[in-house]
Amino acid sequence: MAKFVPPVSPLAPKHVPDMPALDGVTLATAEAGIRYSGRTDVLAIGLAKGTTVAGVFTKSKCPSAPVDWCRANLAGGTARALVVNSGNANAFTGKKGADAVALTAKIAAKAAGCKQSEVFLASTGVIGEPLDASKYQGVLDTTFAAAKPEGWLDAAKAIMTTDTFPKVATASAKIDGVTVTINGMAKGAGMIAPDMATMLSFVFTDAAIAAPALQALLSKGVTSTFNTVTVDSDTSTSDTLMLFATGAAAKRGAPLIDSATDRRLAAFRKALQAVLANLAEQVARDGEGARKLVHVVVKGATSNASAFKVAKSIADSPLVKTAVAGEDANWGRVVMAVGKAGQPADRDLLSIWFGDVRVAHHGERDTGYDEQAASAVMQRDVITITADLGLGRGTAKVMTCDLTKDYVAINGDYRS
Amino acid sequence: MAKFVPPVSPLAPKHVPDMPALDGVTLATAEAGIRYSGRTDVLAIGLAKGTTVAGVFTKSKCPSAPVDWCRANLAGGTARALVVNSGNANAFTGKKGADAVALTAKIAAKAAGCKQSEVFLASTGVIGEPLDASKYQGVLDTTFAAAKPEGWLDAAKAIMTTDTFPKVATASAKIDGVTVTINGMAKGAGMIAPDMATMLSFVFTDAAIAAPALQALLSKGVTSTFNTVTVDSDTSTSDTLMLFATGAAAKRGAPLIDSATDRRLAAFRKALQAVLANLAEQVARDGEGARKLVHVVVKGATSNASAFKVAKSIADSPLVKTAVAGEDANWGRVVMAVGKAGQPADRDLLSIWFGDVRVAHHGERDTGYDEQAASAVMQRDVITITADLGLGRGTAKVMTCDLTKDYVAINGDYRS
Numbered sequence: 001m002a003k004f005v006p007p008v009s010p011l012a013p014k015h016v017p018d019m020p021a022l023d024g025v026t027l028a029t030a031e032a033g034i035r036y037s038g039r040t041d042v043l044a045i046g047l048a049k050g051t052t053v054a055g056v057f058t059k060s061k062c063p064s065a066p067v068d069w070c071r072a073n074l075a076g077g078t079a080r081a082l083v084v085n086s087g088n089a090n091a092f093t094g095k096k097g098a099d100a101v102a103l104t105a106k107i108a109a110k111a112a113g114c115k116q117s118e119v120f121l122a123s124t125g126v127i128g129e130p131l132d133a134s135k136y137q138g139v140l141d142t143t144f145a146a147a148k149p150e151g152w153l154d155a156a157k158a159i160m161t162t163d164t165f166p167k168v169a170t171a172s173a174k175i176d177g178v179t180v181t182i183n184g185m186a187k188g189a190g191m192i193a194p195d196m197a198t199m200l201s202f203v204f205t206d207a208a209i210a211a212p213a214l215q216a217l218l219s220k221g222v223t224s225t226f227n228t229v230t231v232d233s234d235t236s237t238s239d240t241l242m243l244f245a246t247g248a249a250a251k252r253g254a255p256l257i258d259s260a261t262d263r264r265l266a267a268f269r270k271a272l273q274a275v276l277a278n279l280a281e282q283v284a285r286d287g288e289g290a291r292k293l294v295h296v297v298v299k300g301a302t303s304n305a306s307a308f309k310v311a312k313s314i315a316d317s318p319l320v321k322t323a324v325a326g327e328d329a330n331w332g333r334v335v336m337a338v339g340k341a342g343q344p345a346d347r348d349l350l351s352i353w354f355g356d357v358r359v360a361h362h363g364e365r366d367t368g369y370d371e372q373a374a375s376a377v378m379q380r381d382v383i384t385i386t387a388d389l390g391l392g393r394g395t396a397k398v399m400t401c402d403l404t405k406d407y408v409a410i411n412g413d414y415r416s
Numbered sequence: 417m418a419k420f421v422p423p424v425s426p427l428a429p430k431h432v433p434d435m436p437a438l439d440g441v442t443l444a445t446a447e448a449g450i451r452y453s454g455r456t457d458v459l460a461i462g463l464a465k466g467t468t469v470a471g472v473f474t475k476s477k478c479p480s481a482p483v484d485w486c487r488a489n490l491a492g493g494t495a496r497a498l499v500v501n502s503g504n505a506n507a508f509t510g511k512k513g514a515d516a517v518a519l520t521a522k523i524a525a526k527a528a529g530c531k532q533s534e535v536f537l538a539s540t541g542v543i544g545e546p547l548d549a550s551k552y553q554g555v556l557d558t559t560f561a562a563a564k565p566e567g568w569l570d571a572a573k574a575i576m577t578t579d580t581f582p583k584v585a586t587a588s589a590k591i592d593g594v595t596v597t598i599n600g601m602a603k604g605a606g607m608i609a610p611d612m613a614t615m616l617s618f619v620f621t622d623a624a625i626a627a628p629a630l631q632a633l634l635s636k637g638v639t640s641t642f643n644t645v646t647v648d649s650d651t652s653t654s655d656t657l658m659l660f661a662t663g664a665a666a667k668r669g670a671p672l673i674d675s676a677t678d679r680r681l682a683a684f685r686k687a688l689q690a691v692l693a694n695l696a697e698q699v700a701r702d703g704e705g706a707r708k709l710v711h712v713v714v715k716g717a718t719s720n721a722s723a724f725k726v727a728k729s730i731a732d733s734p735l736v737k738t739a740v741a742g743e744d745a746n747w748g749r750v751v752m753a754v755g756k757a758g759q760p761a762d763r764d765l766l767s768i769w770f771g772d773v774r775v776a777h778h779g780e781r782d783t784g785y786d787e788q789a790a791s792a793v794m795q796r797d798v799i800t801i802t803a804d805l806g807l808g809r810g811t812a813k814v815m816t817c818d819l820t821k822d823y824v825a826i827n828g829d830y831r832s
Contacts, residue, residue, distance in 0.1 A: 062755030062763040092751045092763065094780030127748025128781050191735055191752060232734045233649075234749075235756035318648045318734070318819075319607055319827055326828025332543025333650075335508045336607060339478030340651035347478040347508065364510030365544050403734075405821040411735055412742025 004409035011285035011293050011381060011401070012165040019152035019170050022183045023206040024048030024246025026147035029158040032135045035087025035125060040158040042136070044143040045082040045202070046112055048246045053079035053120065054215035056222050058239030064091035065101045066121040067240060073117050077211030079244055080114035082202065083140065084159050086187075087125040091237040100133040104140075107133070111141040122240045124161055124187060124200050156185040159200055162410055163189045163286050169278035173271035176264045178254040180207040182271050186279040190288040190411060192231035193316070201226065201241045201279055207268060208247035208256040216260030217272060218243045225276035228398045231287035232407070233316040243272075284399040289406030292324050293399070297386040301394030306343045308396035313341035314385060321403035324383060329374035331359040338387055349390030354378060362390075420825040427701035427709050427797060427817070428581040435568035435586050438599045439622040440464030440662025442563035445574040448551045451503025451541055456574040458552070460559040461498040461618070462528055464662045469495035469536065470631035472638050474655030480507035481517045482537040483656060489533050493627030495660055496530035498618065499556065500575050502603075503541040507653040516549040520556075523549070527557040538616050538656045540577055540603060572601040575616055578826055579605045579702050585694035589687035592680045594670040596623040598687050602695040606704040606827060608647035609732070617642065617657045617695055623684060624663035624672040632676030633688060634659045641692035644814045647703035648823070649732040659688075700815040705822030708740050709815070713802040717810030722759045724812035729757035730801060737819035740799060745790035747775040754803055765806030770794060778806075 025047060029040040055074050057067050073079075083104060090097050105119045112119070123131065156166035167186045172179055184203035209217070218241070226241060250256060257265060285293050296315045301307035314320055317337040323330035331352045338345050348363035355377035358366050377383060441463060445456040471490050473483050489495075499520060506513050521532045528535070539547065572582035583602045588595050600619035625633070634657070642657060666672060673681060701709050712731045717723035730736055733753040739746035747768045754761050764779035771793035774782050793799060 058755075059758075060752070060755030061757075061759075061761035062751050062766065089748075092748060092766075092776065092780060094764065094778070096780060127751055128776065129748075130781070191749075193756070234733050234735045234752060237752055237755055317650050318823070319650045322824050322827035325824060328828065332505075332508060332545075333607075335478050335543055336476070336650060336653055339474075339476030339653055340609070341477075342475075343477075345477035348510065350478065350508075360508065360544065362510070364508060364512060365546070403824060405824045407734070408738050408741060408819060408821045408824060411738035412744065 006164055006289060006406050006410055008164045009286045009290055011290055013282065016153065017168060017170050019168050019183055020181055021149035022181050022204050023248035024051060025204050026149055027151045027155045028143045028147040029154050030139050030143040032085065032139045034085050034131065034135060041086050042139065042143065043084040043155050043158040044140060044147060046144055046147045047080050047082065047244055048248055051079045051244050051246045052077055052209060052211040052214050053242060053244050054211060054218040055240065055242040056219060058236055060235055060237045062092060062237050064089050064123060064238040065093060065097035066090055066123045067238060069101045069105065070120050070240065073120060076117050078118055079120055080118040081108050081112035082120045083108045084122045084200065086159050086161050088123060088129055088131045089125045089127050089238050090123040090131040091127045093128065093130050096130045100131045103133040104136055107136045107140050111144040120242060122200050124159060124238055127237060152183060152185065159187045161187065162288055163187050165286060167279055167282040167286065169275045171271035171275050173267040175207055175257065175268050176255045178249055178252055180205055180249045180254055180268065182275050184275045184279050186283055188231065188283040189286045190232060191234045191236040192229060192283060192287065193233045193235045200238065203243045203275060205245050206249040207245050208250040208254050209245045210256065210258035213258055213260040214243055214245050217269065221273055221276045225273065225280040229280050229284050230312060230315050230398060230400050231284065281399060284401055287401035288410045289404040290401030291404055292402040293382045294324055294401060295384040296398045296400065297384060298389065299395040300389040300391055302344045302392040303394040304396055307394040309343050310338055310341045310387065311396045311398040313337045314387065315398045315400035318403055325402040325404045327375065327378040329354055329359065329371065329378050334385060334387060344391055345389050346391065351388045351390065353386040355384055422580055422705060422822050422826055424580045425702045425706055427706055429698065432569065433584065433586050435584055435599055436597055437565035438597050438620050439664035440467060441620050442565055443567045443571045444559045444563040445570050446555050446559040448501065448555045450501050450547065450551060457502045458555065458559065459500040459571050459574040460556060460563060462560055462563045463496050463498065463660055464664055467495045467660050467662045468493055468625060468627040468630050469658060469660050470627060470634040471656065471658040472635060474652055476651055476653045478508060478653050480505050480539060480654040481509060481513035482506055482539045483654060485517045485521065486536050486656065489536060492533050494534055495536055496534040497524050497528035498536045499524045500538045500616065502575050502577050504539060504545055504547045505541045505543050505654050506539040506547040507543045509544065509546050512546045516547045519549040520552055523552045523556045527560040536658060540575065540616050540654055543653060568599060568601065575603045577603065578704055579603050581702055583695055583698040585691045587687035587691050589683035591623055591673065591684050592671045594665055594668050596621055596665045596670055596684065598691050600691045600695050602699055604647065604699040605702045606648055607650045607652040608645060608699060608703065609649045609651045616654065619659045619691060621661050622665040623661050624666040624670050625661045626672065626674040629674055629676040630659055630661055633685065637689055637692045641689065641696040645696050645700050646728060646731050646814060646816050647700065697815060700817055703817035704826045705820040706817030707820055708818040709798045710740055710817060711800040712814045712816065713800060714805065715811040716805040716807055718760045718808040719810040720812055723810040725759050726754055726757045726803065727812045727814040729753045730803065731814045731816035734819055741818040741820045743791065743794040745770055745775065745787065745794050750801060750803060751776065760807060761805050762807065767804045767806065769802040771800055
């Protein structure tokens with residue numbers, strides 16, 4: 001099978017935001033030839049002294065070597081350097097993988113002038129191939145030396161694998177009267193069913209926030225953002241979402257915040273949520289082969305947790321996703337997905353909407369069912385499927401995309 | 417999108433067995449025009465007086481109206497008629513669906529000369545469309561009147577939807593020195609992740625076995641056969657597997673068996689298991705768009721139940737299934753699927769085989785890894801993926817197929 005190169009997702013955001021410089025963060029990219037040729041595959045980020053860090057990672061029982069490394073370093077709470085490569089995930093690589101991580105950290109610490117315990121690493125790409133970290137020798141020092149406050153979009157490009165567009169987002173908020181910035185980036189595009197994190201995403205702020213507070217903010221923020229995205233129900237070995245706070249805004253009078261529940265964080269919390277939600281949606285919009293973005297809303301469940309499981313069952317169903325791809329208002333498959341979720345449900349209380357069109361009500365096709373109206377909804381780029389179980393007050397939202405022939409083409413020959 | 421008509425699965429069995437007549441069973445098919453035109457869409461089966469019956473059904477919370485009907489009638493333990501239609505599943509059809517079932521049973525009972533409580537019904541096809549049972553009027557009486565002991569393959573054809581070949585199997589066994597026959601049929605081909613049953617399957621024997629014993633045999637038999645098949649992880653609203661015993665072999669001296677643990681059933685139990693396993697494998701071989709049959713074997717788990725969940729996680733993974741479609745020995749995706757299963761697993765004890773080729777061992781690529789040997793395995797029609805978790809003695813087997821562009825094509829426009 002010839003390598004299939006998918007076109008840019010039609011769901012790509014129309015406007016890419018101008019990413020402002022963020023005090024305390026410098027960026028540079030390089031071509032280390034890890035796997036790809038003719039494109040950047042390494043991102044080096046320098047972080048100001050005093051930068052705090054938080055992270056959430058994959059729940060996979062087979063995590064990658066960089067995930068192990070970051071988890072261990074997170075306890076220190078401070079970060080000075082971040083190195084990300086694309087092309088090789090350094091996952092399921094045994095002792096060789098741990099050695100590669102240690103060598104990368106050693107080279108990066110020397111290049112960035114910091115301790116190895118302040119270096120954070122992430123890798124994305126093929127699983128199971130040893131990563132030759134010696135390729136970083138002579139690359140990372142010049143890269144860190146060249147790092148500048150701009151270049152956020154280039155940074156997002158360097159970490160892409162099957163992504164068809166780079167994903168960045170920015171927001172600002174006032175803390176105690178001082179404006180701080182939040183910049184973030186993410187990459188998808190397959191093996192996406194994050195569970196406490198996503199494939200790879202890095203978010204930065206110049207706010208001064210102590211590490212435990214930062215961790216609490218991130219752990220809460222991920223629940224309704226990245227953890228509601230599923231492209232293909234497959235959870236990565238490498239899911240990594242990290243939040244770095246350089247504290248550089250302290251020079252401009254921003255207070256040091258040491259509790260996530262500090263009232264002065266109200267606007268910041270909202271802005272952080274917006275950045276995480278924006279990046280998460282971009283991941284769904286660039287799901288492998290995606291042509292449609294699908295919001296799944298479940299209400300009337302016995303609990304929010306139950307609603308979430310039903311929403312995931314709908315969003316992960318290949319039959320629902322292929323129906324969306326075919327613009328087929330096949331709500332019977334939504335009934336199927338509700339029925340198989342293993343959660344409390346009563347067939348005869350269930351109602352279903354495509355967009356604003358109620359297609360099924362109380363256990364059967366809606367009496368006013370209008371195939372044309374339902375089909376018109378399915379022709380849109382962005383479709384909301386709502387299921388009301390009619391049992392209680394539990395609600396949940398999940399984001400996904402359709403399942404197209406391009407998904408099969410992309411994944412039928414990714415490795416070779 | 418134009419209707420995609422898939423070719424006959426390359427995995428179809430090379431030889432279709434000659435199905436012998438089975439004393440006490442007569443069959444006939446008809447064109448009732450439920451949905452399809454120019455093909456049979458109704459199967460009517462007459463059963464001798466005294467026929468006992470057992471059944472297992474979908475665990476969906478949104479079961480079809482015929483499933484409700486069969487569950488209720490099963491308590492009586494006797495059967496005289498079975499009516500199956502294809503094209504419309506009569507699922508999520510509310511009171512109209514229950515009324516359609518009642519009318520069908522009334523017409524069938526009159527045609528077969530039995531009580532309505534002895535009529536069993538099954539429907540397969542689109543979900544959510546009302547089924548016009550008045551179309552059976554004038555059809556079922558002539559059909560039951562025309563029923564004959566032969567025509568098993570035609571019967572299997574009449575219940576097909578997206579199946580590309582009819583599925584039948586037969587076996588015989590001696591009970592207390594008397595030979596009895598077991599004949600079965602099944603249909604797939606999508607929405608297949610049976611949980612206590614499959615889409616539709618009907619098995620018949622002329623043995624004389626009391627209903628409770630028959631039920632015990634069936635419930636046990638399904639665990640390692642139909643319940644180990646997954647085409648697309650989507651569980652149907654209509655899953656129905658029924659076993660009918662006409663008892664006609666009693667005339668030839670076969671004893672009446674009233675316990676599933678009766679020692680005289682040893683050979684029968686084995687033959688029944690063979691028929692169920694054969695039909696289940698045919699369902700996997702005709703999975704929508706399938707080009708490869710995949711056996712997933714998990715061993716070394718902490719329990720059999722845990723092994724089964726890991727095996728399902730591998731077999732349901734779109735990334736594993738697309739890799740198989742692309743003949744890509746991408747064992748990293750098997751690592752991913754083990755890791756996401758939520759079951760006890762230790763990355764550094766895990767080993768993986770494609771066929772006989774060990775590709776990963778103790779947490780990394782096998783030191784003797786041979787890409788050519790692994791790729792050669794992937795080019796086969798039938799592929800075994802084995803994962804040894806290295807933790808305990810739990811084992812499980814699951815059957816699935818690859819995920820191809822044809823699956824997307826078939827399901828992107830099934831309804832219209």
